[in-house]
Amino acid sequence: MPRSAQETVISGLADGKQHNSKSFAFGPDGQLYVEVGSPSNAYGGVHDRARGARGEDPTEFLATHGGWWRFDPDKLSQTQADGYHYSTGHRHMLSVAWNPISKAFFVVQMGRDNLSTVDPEHYTDEDNAEKPSEDMFVLREGANYGWPFTYYDPIQKARMIGPEYGGDNAKRAEAGKYPDPLVAFPGHWAPLQMAFYSGEQFPEKYRGGAFIAFHGSWNRAPKPQDGYNVTFVPFDDNGMPRGTYEVFASGFPGVAQFTRPQDAKYRPAGLAFGPDGSMYVTETEKGRVWRIFYTGGKRAAAARAATTAAAAPRASAAPATAPKPAAAAAESPGGKLYALACATCHMPDGSGVPGLQPALMGSKVVAGPPATVVKVLLLGPEKALPAHKATSGNQMPQFDSLSDEEIASIVTYVRKTFGKGASAVTPAQVKAQRPK
Incomplete structure (x- = not known):
């Protein structure tokens, strides 16, 4: 058991949102x-x-x-x-x-x-x-x-x-x-x-x-x-x-x-x-x-x-999984771009990874104002969301290299599939949010 108060040997080590554990x-x-x-x-x-x-x-x-x-x-x-x-x-x-x-x-x-x-x-x-x-x-x-x-x-x-x-x-x-x-x-x-x-x-x-x-x-x-x-x-x-x-x-x-x-x-x-x-x-x-x-x-x-x-797992003990996106939506331009650019982190079914990437399924941000979702892709969540809004353990990059049409199709797919059928987004709406 400890016999004295703790003492700090090293402090101020470089820290970041990813890989910040110190072995x-x-x-x-x-x-x-x-x-x-x-x-x-x-x-x-x-x-x-x-x-x-x-x-x-x-x-x-x-x-x-x-x-x-x-x-x-x-x-x-x-x-x-x-x-x-x-x-x-x-x-x-x-x-x-x-x-x-x-x-x-x-x-x-x-x-x-x-x-x-x-x-x-x-x-x-x-x-x-x-x-x-x-x-x-x-x-x-x-x-x-x-x-x-x-x-x-x-x-x-x-x-x-x-x-x-x-x-x-x-x-x-x-x-x-x-x-x-x-x-x-x-x-x-x-x-x-x-x-x-x-x-x-x-x-x-x-x-x-x-x-x-x-x-x-x-x-x-x-x-x-x-x-x-x-x-x-x-x-x-x-x-x-x-x-x-x-x-x-x-x-x-x-x-x-x-x-x-x-x-x-x-x-x-x-x-x-x-x-x-x-x-x-x-x-x-x-x-x-x-x-x-x-x-x-x-x-x-x-x-x-x-x-x-x-x-040995029984059939009734299988873990609950979110429903798979409709095949037609997944094959849309936005669905294909989502699979290419987003699914690795947010999962194909939008369930995310606890502590690392937030779930899109049921997200208030996804179902909320379309301009906010567009800004998340253009600027990254650190800049697009309010300071008090919790973001992910892994920092999401900016996707501003995608065209207005590509971002519009991804956001539309995400909102329709994971945001309870929220409204579609047009390229013009993306252009309006893109930094000049």
Whole structure:
């Protein structure tokens, strides 16, 4: 139990609406290593995540974001400027763990999103769902991991130039300029916490390996969501990953296939090991904690069979889903543009992603004055909505690069489909709201 009042070691770290959680770890040198994420998808400016986004020069941005900083934990009241900038060029790395054999920190990076939204000419929905990978690296002093200029393609097994910086799903990064991942996990699985197994309870194959809690995807739509699991990575005798992985624990969503993240019953988050070698896994939706322990082959097999039978979903237990938009509306020009530019974040059925993207279905903004909805697309919700109006965890970009006709068709589709049949919007109404 704490024996004294809390003391502030570091304050004033760079903060943003996206990726603002700060992971940290203590090294064997006694120093404190702190990660500061990048509140951005690929540093595409006001159009970040939107079609046609163009990357900006991140030099100044990366001086305070997208890296690890090293601090002396014995000094109080430090700021970010007091730390040593240890590494750079990453998007967000919450998973970090020290390996005592290789004497190195290992990290897993959350990859970028929205490839097919930014560049639909060169990327498909399949590309958007499967790329880029979530990457495991060794955290090395002075390393640059290539964000926002590049991403790793697990299908082509190559580091690629991002579309914001001239990439076209074929153009590769300069060989050797940035490190390739030691392990490439499927896209959008969202790694949150990692720990090495040093106990003796689990079978020998797991000893010395890494376990990672993946929170699961939210942005594979219209493809099914995936990655709500705990994954195991075997390490060799030198304390380095063998390059493979396997899903160790799954079934957390409680449903086999779904496109809305809110249909998942549980989403793994935290992971740690107890002194007896048992694994503890936490999740974010219901506050549940699991203890996973090994009882031997026969008993474990029987327990798995019993658990599978008990957890098998019944027809009546299927999660409620919002009705699908009418086929005719979805095939309209506005419906097709919505699927291209909006559905990845707001979901095809307008249900959104809790805590990240607001639902459009039943939204008072969508069903309200048409000028407000138009302004949201032209200016982004931060500028278009009143200051007291809560916006999303992920910042929506401006879509002012779309024509008046395109915005009118999207807004009309959204209002008719998700806004209780609200009135259509004309290109002239969009033009009237577009900044001069």
